[in-house]
Amino acid sequence: MRVLLIKTSSMGDVIHTLPALTDAQAALPGISFDWVVEENFAEIPLWHPAVAEVIPVAIRRWRKSPLKTLRTGEWQRFRRRLKGRHYDLVIDAQGLLKSALLTVGIKAPVAGLDRDSAREPLASRLYDRPINAPWGQHAVERVRQLFAQALGYQVPPHTGHYGLNRAYLASEYAGEDYVVLLHGTTWVTKHWPELYWKQLAELAVERGMQVKLPWGNDAEKARAERIAAGIAGVQVLPRLPLAGMANILAGARACVAVDTGLGHLAAALDVPTVSLFGPTNPGFTGAYGAVQTHLASDFPCAPCMSKKCKYEPTPEDARRFDLRQELPLCFTRLQPERVMVELEALLAGS
Numbered sequence: 001m002r003v004l005l006i007k008t009s010s011m012g013d014v015i016h017t018l019p020a021l022t023d024a025q026a027a028l029p030g031i032s033f034d035w036v037v038e039e040n041f042a043e044i045p046l047w048h049p050a051v052a053e054v055i056p057v058a059i060r061r062w063r064k065s066p067l068k069t070l071r072t073g074e075w076q077r078f079r080r081r082l083k084g085r086h087y088d089l090v091i092d093a094q095g096l097l098k099s100a101l102l103t104v105g106i107k108a109p110v111a112g113l114d115r116d117s118a119r120e121p122l123a124s125r126l127y128d129r130p131i132n133a134p135w136g137q138h139a140v141e142r143v144r145q146l147f148a149q150a151l152g153y154q155v156p157p158h159t160g161h162y163g164l165n166r167a168y169l170a171s172e173y174a175g176e177d178y179v180v181l182l183h184g185t186t187w188v189t190k191h192w193p194e195l196y197w198k199q200l201a202e203l204a205v206e207r208g209m210q211v212k213l214p215w216g217n218d219a220e221k222a223r224a225e226r227i228a229a230g231i232a233g234v235q236v237l238p239r240l241p242l243a244g245m246a247n248i249l250a251g252a253r254a255c256v257a258v259d260t261g262l263g264h265l266a267a268a269l270d271v272p273t274v275s276l277f278g279p280t281n282p283g284f285t286g287a288y289g290a291v292q293t294h295l296a297s298d299f300p301c302a303p304c305m306s307k308k309c310k311y312e313p314t315p316e317d318a319r320r321f322d323l324r325q326e327l328p329l330c331f332t333r334l335q336p337e338r339v340m341v342e343l344e345a346l347l348a349g350s
Contacts, residue, residue, distance in 0.1 A: 001031045002086065003151075006102055007093040008057055009038040011261030012285065015268050016139045017093055018048055019160025019288075020147035025050040027153035034085070036102060043242050044265075048163045055081055059098060082106055091150050092127065093143055095119045100126040111150035117142070140288045159290055162268040166250045169269065173251025178210040179343070180249060182257035182266070183227065184220040187307045189279040190259045192334070195325040198227045199336040200256065205233040207344070212237055212252070214245060214262070254347055256339060263287050272346040274339055278330040279304045291350055293342050299330035 003024075007017045014037060024031055032052040035045040039056040046054055057078060062069040069075050087108040092099050095118035103110045103126060114130035115121035124130045131149045133142040140160050148155045167174060183197050204211050211234040213224040221236070228234040240248065249255065249266045255273040257263030259280045266273045267287035275287045275294050281303040282294035296303070301311050309328040313321075317329060326332055 001028060001088050002052075003031065003033050004082070004087045004090045004106065004108065005033045005035045005093060006090065006099045008036060008059060008099060008102075009041060011041055011044070012264040013094070013139070014038075014041050014044050015162070015261070015264040016285075016288065017143050018044075018162040018164070018268060019140050020093070020143045021048050021050040022161045022163040023144055023153070023156055024147050024151055025163070026156070027148075028151060031151075034087070036082070041242070043246075047165075047169070047246070050163070057102070079105070089150065091147065092123070093146060095123055097123045099123065103127075111146070113142075113146060136284075138283065138288055139285050160288070162270075162289075164268055166269045166271075169246050170250035171247050173247055176210075176251050178212050178252055179204060180212050180214065180252045180255045180266070181227070182255055182260055182262045183213065183223060184216055184262070185258045185260040187279070189304075189307055189309050189328050191328075192258050192276050192278075192331050193326050194223055194226065195322070196331070196334075196336045196339075197223075198231075200339055201227055201231055201234050203336060203340045204343075205231055207340075209233070209253075211235065212248060214240060214248065254343060254350070256343060257287070259285070267292050272350045274342045274346060276331070276334050276339065278302055278328055278334075279306055279309075281305065291346065293346055295334050295339065295342060297330040297333045299333055302330040302333075304330075 007014055033050055034053040034055055035051050036055045036057050037045055039058050042054050042056045045051045090103050090106055090108050090110040092103055092112035095113040097120045100123035109128040111129040111131055112127040114132050115124040117133045118124050131146050133145040144155050144160055201211050213228055214237045215221040215224045224236045228236050249271055250269045252271050255266045255271055257273055257275050259277055263275050264287055267289040272291040273287055277296040282296050286294045313323055321332055
């Protein structure tokens, strides 16, 4: 059985789809998937043994210059590739209008989330088999339910498995002894204060740990260098492609992460990880796996799910905290000492 899977982005969403492939492969031996995914994340699906072919799409880039996309023939080649192969089923696991539109013209039945389950209900009108996967549960479980109903099997009762080979991906880093601090993320409000990262790095080194700091842009590089400054045993990594980051994470003893795609990748590799949540809800999109610890702020307005902090500090807040270095204040409930206790517990348990 050959299935075309549409799940284009983001990194976390792509990673959250992997356990559903593992379920399907166990229930239906011989099934294979071709996966339509954003070009920046095209490496991830190939790490799963059920994926036969990756079909990169560049919706983000094409939107910026649609005329150039048409002139170069990129869009036409992409459409020919989708229509040029026989599929038994198409599964749109994105639930957006942009992903549903990619299925138009493919000669195969299309399954996707129904109007009560999709992020954009209008998308469900383009599906032959709309499927209900209720909100209020983790994203991984919703995708597992979508696949099970679309392909005709029961969701296994155990925690989903990503199907990745950690030992293989660790390559030359296997056997090394270090932890990774994943300090980069997208929303301003999801950033744990830089001051806390530096204090955590100091605590880790005091306990004999080697620390690695990755980065993906100039701002993250500058922050990593400030965190590492003056602390022997803390290494700022060179800029790495996604595959290189997977190698680093796979070789790590543990990670500490904010709500970020690389934190989900660490979870997919079964790396013990402490994940820090201020404005977002780990119950819905937290790092999913067997060796994951979520620390969620219990600040009065958390989780606000907002990209901009709307909390107005009180005079008492100004007295207790450094309002230049300890924002957003929801993270003051997750102090470095507490994070270190949780990290040591994970290391001891693993």
